[in-house]
Amino acid sequence: MFLRNMWYVAAFSADVKPGKCLARTFLNEPVVLFRTASGSLGALIDRCSHRAMPLSEGHVDGDIIRCPYHGLEFNAAGVCAHIPGQERIPAAANVRSYPVSERDGLIWIWMGEPEKADLRSIMSNPEHRDPGWSWRPYYMHVNSNWQLLVDNILDLTHVAYIHANTIGGNPQTHFNADMSVQFDGEKVTLLRKMPNSVPPKTYVAAGGFKGNVDRWQMVEYRPCGGNVLRVNAGACEVGTGAYEGRRDNGFTLLNVHGVTPETETTTHYIWTICTDAPRESGVPDMLFDQFYETICEDERALEAQQRRINDMPDMRFVGIASDGAVSRARLLLERLHENETAVTS
Structure with missing residues (x-):
């Protein structure tokens, strides 16, 4: 599709x-x-x-x-x-x-x-032009269907397993996260809160945390804005106001994931990683290098999925509780496709 x-x-x-x-x-x-x-x-x-x-x-x-x-x-x-x-x-x-x-x-x-x-419908990515932010561009040619990439970003419970060595953390923390999904007919927004959780090693290296942290992950997906998913994630020391917007004592990562279909089974993955961490701290380059390894882990998983789908194309997916945002996005994409097909038929 x-x-x-x-x-x-x-x-x-x-x-x-x-x-x-x-x-x-x-x-x-x-x-x-x-x-x-x-x-x-x-x-x-x-x-x-x-x-x-x-x-x-x-x-x-x-x-x-x-x-x-x-x-x-x-x-x-x-x-x-x-x-x-x-x-x-x-x-x-x-x-x-x-x-x-x-x-x-x-x-x-x-x-x-x-x-x-x-x-006017093109999504803005102001971090790319804000002098207070650092960012680095990446391109990957991924041998998987484009919708698998969208699914992967909207279901972040996979982070605990696929990214155990980088940004993962305790699986129970991820699956028991306070999760909410909002849908306004054009955009799917996923918000996950993981209070008082053990920080993964990437976060420790970036934020210098000595103990547990309050983590957040927010994903915004508005297909008509350019088929881009914006992921805002980070951590602060426990109880310092991360969920009320006070995040100066921690650090923030923002990823811009451009998902552009090439064929039914291959995708142009055009993405950036951005951070507001001071350049002179050396943290941005460290984060960029480590997060690249994280996305490589995603790439391997996505291509493995596509190989099995190619082998068994008639088998359907089974939904689970963490699929809320994925299901909303799939329904939105199907509706957009139906509307487009109806107009051109």
């Missing part, structure tokens, strides 16, 4: 430099992203209209991208601007272009009907 009329994170801004292009597949469609000499972005179907040569094999020259096979040139709008050896350019030579936008260090792409692309 794919949703087309929504924004997706296509790449980091730094991935597409002036005069360069980047080939990626989104929702089973090959796309070439490129940046013109003036810095503008283009996103075209990665197929020359003449003989199907991938445009990503060509060259960006000024404001156009040139096919390497016979030299046809296309601008960022997909208009064929030049065909060597002839003056008349048939309209059929034009290629499909995709709406793109750039903000907060991310490139966003709209794979659906262009007239429905509303820039």
Whole structure:
């Protein structure tokens, strides 16, 4: 299942430099992203209209991208601007272009009907531009369906087991957490509180905690904002006001998880880790390195799931008590897909 009329994170801004292009597949469609000499972005179907040569094999020259096979040139709008050896350019030579936008260090792409692309719906990630925060970008090509990644982030009880050596902690603490799920028809919000709990080693290293802590985990998922999940997590010393918003004595991690389908069984995982810990403390780099290992643990688990699903595609999932946020998100995605299909059928 794919949703087309929504924004997706296509790449980091730094991935597409002036005069360069980047080939990626989104929702089973090959796309070439490129940046013109003036810095503008283009996103075209990665197929020359003449003989199907991938445009990503060509060259960006000024404001156009040139096919390497016979030299046809296309601008960022997909208009064929030049065909060597002839003056008349048939309209059929034009290629499909995709709406793109750039903000907060991310490139966003709209794979659906262009007239429905509303820039106001793109989720803001202010930590990427706040000088009080440090962040680091990561890209992973994950061999699993995109919805498994969404499930994984919305059910954080897996942290106790998959991440036992990094951010995990006591399994009973995770499964007995004070958990609430809110759903407003467009967004799923998961909040987990783990008061007076033993901090995992990553938290001890980052916060210098000497005893138990009050931990929190909050996940916000609004698919139409770019299929991004924002995870705010951290810890403070017990009883110092973490759950009332007083968190200066602890530390906060914020993860921006861009989940962009490539095919039915592969996903572009474009994510960042952010923290408000002082740069001079050395804590941000330590957290970034350790959290990368955490996400690698997720990647291995997700790919193992997908392999078994591929082996036994007709077997269904069984729900358990901790699936509240996952179930809400799945229902929301199904409703969005039904609405989109009804309009286009």
